[in-house]
Amino acid sequence: MKSTLLVSFSFLLLAFAFTKPSTAGDLDATEAVLDTDGEKLRAGAEYYILPLIRGRGGGLTMASTRDESCPLDVVQEPLEISEGLPVTFSPCESQERSHPCLD
Numbered sequence: 667m668k669s670t671l672l673v674s675f676s677f678l679l680l681a682f683a684f685t686k687p688s689t690a691g692d693l694d695a696t697e698a699v700l701d702t703d704g705e706k707l708r709a710g711a712e713y714y715i716l717p718l719i720r721g722r723g724g725g726l727t728m729a730s731t732r733d734e735s736c737p738l739d740v741v742q743e744p745l746e747i748s749e750g751l752p753v754t755f756s757p758c759e760s761q762e763r764s765h766p767c768l769d
Contacts, residue, residue: 699755712752717742725750 698706701713714725724743727750731739743750 707755709756710754712754714749714752716749717746721746724748726753727751 701707707713716725717723724745725748726740727743727748728738729741730736731741
């Protein structure tokens with residue numbers, strides 16, 4: 667339970683780190699998402715999702731948090747020195763508004 671709450675909180679911090687306040691007329695679907703160096707994310711490139719504040723644990727990885735071995739859960743590494751597993755991003759091209767990337 668504690669690791670699930672920690673992962674949720676980490677994603678919330680990440681979301682705030684990569685967004686800016688906007689108004690209804692300010693939305694632009696072509697606006698780029700930037701990494702921590704201010705560079706545009708590249709499709710297919712590997713990135714590590716790490717806490718915004720140092721000393722709050724490591725990156726994200728997969729682990730079993732129940733009595734089952736599959737499916738695995740996304741959890742945060744407990745140690746800051748652990749980067750976790752890399753993730754890659756892909757562009758979403760669908761026109762559906764409610765779930766644009768689900769097929």
